[in-house]
Amino acid sequence: MKFYELPPEKRRALLASQGLELADLDSATLAKMDQLSENVVGRLSLPVGLVTNLVVNGQSYLVPMATEEPSVVAAANHGASIFTQNGGTKVTSERQGIYGQIVLQAADDFELADFEQSFPKLIEITNREFSSLVHHGGGVRQITVRCEHELVYLQVLVDPAQAMGANKVNSILEFMAEKLAIFPEIKTKLFAILSNYPSQISRVKVQLSVQSVGGKTVAQQIALLSQIGETDPMRGVTNNKGIMNGVDAVLQATGNDTRSVEAACGLWASRHGQYCSLSSWRLEDDMLHGELSLPLALGTVGGSINARSDVQENYQILGSSITSQQLAEVVVSIGLANNLAALLAIATTGIQAGHMKLQARNIVATLSANDTEKQQVLSLMKQDQNYTQAAAQKYLIEIRKAK
Template identity: 60%
Template sequence: MKFYELTPEKRRQILKDRGIQLNKINEQTLKGLNSLSENVVGQVRLPLGLVEDLLVNGRHYQVPMAIEEPSVVAAANHGASIFAKNNGVTAHNQRDGIYGQIVLKIEKDFVLKKLLTKIPSLINLANKKFASLVRHGGGVKDIKARQSASLLYLRVLVDPAESMGANKTNSILEFLAGKLEQETGIKEKLFAILSNYPSQLTTAKVKLSFTSVGGERAAKRVALLSQIGCNDVYRGVTNNKGIMNGIDAVLVATGNDYRAVDAAAGVLANQNGKYRSLSKWQVKGGYLLGKLTLPLAIGTVGGSINARKDIKQSYRILGKNVTASDLANIIASIGLANNLAALLAISTTGIQAGHMKLQARNIVAELKATDDEKSKVLAVMIKEKIYSETYAKKLLKKIRKDK
């Protein structure tokens, strides 16, 4: 049997026979994981952190973040607390659909105008075939076609309703491609697959008092850093990485495809042929104004969301009746919160100050010591601003010697 045909237990045994030590895992857990992925031999777990209070469009949310970097969760909470003092975030999104692409080879006798007249009937056929999606408020909304030499390109707009829609969109595209191959002048299908081109754009905005961000000088420094991020690619890409720290953590916690969002965000940042910051901060009318627009093709149902208990837990934390539109607004707001916290840190104490305090916690956690000893070691490390494993061990010896 091939490796992928084996049970997870047998795959694990093969690795053990090769001298690889594996972590223990519950048999039932392993079975569940095997239904979610391929060649499963174990699991990698992430901590689930929490943004305690994020105010978006007048509603308070507790937001789960799955990430191993404590500074990201801390930054999101810091940004969210500043937003809460300023009436929160105003956010909106365009849940107009995601794009799919069909490319076919065509014969010399193909007539584009003739095909264009049949597009309405193709849309109707697809929506009848996938009636369940239509009943949930989605379906095929539009088809655009263009010809380039011996190739026909079709761009299909699919509204996935409350789901991410990747699998459903691909099924629709395959169905449409099959119908198109029956048309005169069409030779064969090259491919039919969704596109991760930016869609479902979501915008989050805040209006912050100078006092809430540490004064007018701090606000102006944030705005200047933002301007640099729009003009300098080295700063722009780092700024966007900081935004995606928070975005990806919520996407992972809610079972959404962070890879698709990251790919689309990269295109949006470079849409005018020049890479720039996705966020914009400016001082205007006595306030610090912040804005972030992101492509968020996300969902609250479908995929692995319904099959995973850990993901269901995240939705219980978010609260009842959170729609895909609500979740997109929340995610964009988290990105803006992380961005503000990072810009404030960079423009004042420096980003490493906060990072290293949190890193000290990780170092201390690895010490073979009591909780009381760890607490004392951590306090001294932070006070002295020395964040090394060697120093932590030295402090532990001193604490024990002084007892």
């Protein structure tokens, strides 16, 4: 049998026979994992931390973040706390749908005008075929078309309702493409597939008193750092990485597709012709104004979201009735909170001091020591503000000598 045809227990046994040591995993958990992916041999767990009070459009949220990076959760809480002191974030969203693309090869006598006349009927037939999506508030909304030489490009806007919608949109596009391919002047279908082009944009704004960020001088520094990120791609990409730290952590916790969002945000950062920071900060009349817009094609149902008990637990924390639009508004707010915390650190103490303090726990976790010794080492590292691996080893030796 091929590897993918083996049950997961036999795959693990095969790896063990090759000298690989795998952590114990009970059969029930292994069976659940096998239903979610391919060639399954184990699982990867991430800690879930909370942002304890994020206020978005007047509503307070507990926000789960799945990440092994403690500084990401700490930064999100810091930024969210400052936002809350200033009334929280204001977010608006454009949620018309997500894009699909169909590309056809046309004959020399192709007439675009005749072709376009078939679109209203095609939308009607497609929505009837996928009536379950229409029943939940979604469906095909619009088709636009352009021709380049013998190629016909169709952009299809589909409302996926509360789902991410990738699989459903692909099924819709394949159905539509088969109908279009029989048009007399169409030679062949080249492809029909979802596009991760930026759509479903969420925009967050905050207004912060300069006192809440440490004074006017600090606010001026934040605005200057933002200005640099808008003109210097080297700074811009690092700024955006800090934003995506928070965004990805919430996406992971809620079972959403980090890869599609990352791809769309990368393009969104270049939408003005040059790569730049996704966020913007400016100082006006002793108020620091922050803005961030992100393409967030998210879902709260469907795919693996409903199948994963860990993800469902996180939705209970967020609020089981949360909509995909509300989730996107939470995510973009977390992105801006992480961004503010990073800019604050750079403008004041520097990014590394706080980062290494939080990373001390990860360093201590790698020590060959018992729990009591690890706690003592961590206390000494914090006391001396020395957060290196060498320091941890030194403190451990000293503790054991003292015994």
